[in-house]
Amino acid sequence: MRRSKRTGTLVIISDDTKGLYRDVWKNGVLHYTGMGKLGDQILEGNQNGTLYYSDTNGVEIHLFEVMKRSIYTYRGVVKLADKPYQSTQPDDNGNMRNVWVFPVKPIVEDGAIVTKQLEREIIKLSNEELVKRSKMSQADRKPQKTETIVYYRDPYLKEMVKRIAEGQCQYCGAEAPFKDKNNEPYLEEHHVKRLADGGSDTIDNVVAICPNCHRKIHVLNNNTDTILLEGIAAQNVNRLKRLLAYEQKTLK
Ligand SMILES: [Zn+2]
Numbered sequence: 226m227r228r229s230k231r232t233g234t235l236v237i238i239s240d241d242t243k244g245l246y247r248d249v250w251k252n253g254v255l256h257y258t259g260m261g262k263l264g265d266q267i268l269e270g271n272q273n274g275t276l277y278y279s280d281t282n283g284v285e286i287h288l289f290e291v292m293k294r295s296i297y298t299y300r301g302v303v304k305l306a307d308k309p310y311q312s313t314q315p316d317d318n319g320n321m322r323n324v325w326v327f328p329v330k331p332i333v334e335d336g337a338i339v340t341k342q343l344e345r346e347i348i349k350l351s352n353e354e355l356v357k358r359s360k361m362s363q364a365d366r367k368p369q370k371t372e373t374i375v376y377y378r379d380p381y382l383k384e385m386v387k388r389i390a391e392g393q394c395q396y397c398g399a400e401a402p403f404k405d406k407n408n409e410p411y412l413e414e415h416h417v418k419r420l421a422d423g424g425s426d427t428i429d430n431v432v433a434i435c436p437n438c439h440r441k442i443h444v445l446n447n448n449t450d451t452i453l454l455e456g457i458a459a460q461n462v463n464r465l466k467r468l469l470a471y472e473q474k475t476l477k
């Protein structure tokens with residue numbers, strides 16, 4: 226494990242080729258063995274402690290895996306999936322001892338593993354270096370199992386917010402870019418506070434926006450957009466009331 230105090234990151238390396246630590250993947254969670262080659266592993270005064278308290282100390286953990294000698298595969302940012310626990314494994318002299326095991330899993334946003342720091346590094350590489358690294362990671366492309374949590378989304382709510390939007394993106398105001406198979410203007414439903422973060426599937430938390438704006442909002446994920454969208458979603462409550470009042474009038 227390597228810690229950078231400057232960037233607030235901790236790099237952990239799961240090395241299959243060394244054979245000392247017995248790290249295993251179970252259901253998308255890596256059970257990562259802490260540091261310390263001889264005797265019982267301890268939490269104090271080393272990076273085991275940094276990892277142990279990573280839920281609260283603000284340190285970002287980056288995982289690399291080594292499956293073939295000297296080929297490091299970046300697995301992105303990970304976090305503790307469960308409480309670290311103690312187990313027994315042989316040490317470097319073959320004596321059984323207590324180790325700390327840290328269950329960690331990659332942070333997945335929108336189906337993609339978070340690799341922000343790596344992306345920042347990649348854009349600075351020379352073309353030659355880029356080709357070289359690409360070849361290295363090709364050599365080691367194993368399929369990975371990931372767990373996806375699927376949240377229920379009310380299909381009626383989706384139609385409701387689209388009716389309120391009346392064929393225009395609620396973010397940029399542009400006309401929907403095309404008509405869907407039902408000949409309806411194509412807009413996408415977006416939850417301002419994500420369902421995964423405890424956001425509700427209700428009219429005051431959804432907006433109907435064009436696919437370009439939708440991508441932009443997720444890619445940039447910035448506060449200004451969120452504040453704007455919160456305002457729009459809050460107004461959707463009144464827009465729905467007006468829609469219902471209008472229907473009442475026209476039915477009479
Ligand atoms: Zn738009």
Ligand SMILES: [Zn+2]
Nearest residue numbers: 414415416439
């Ligand atoms: Zn969205």
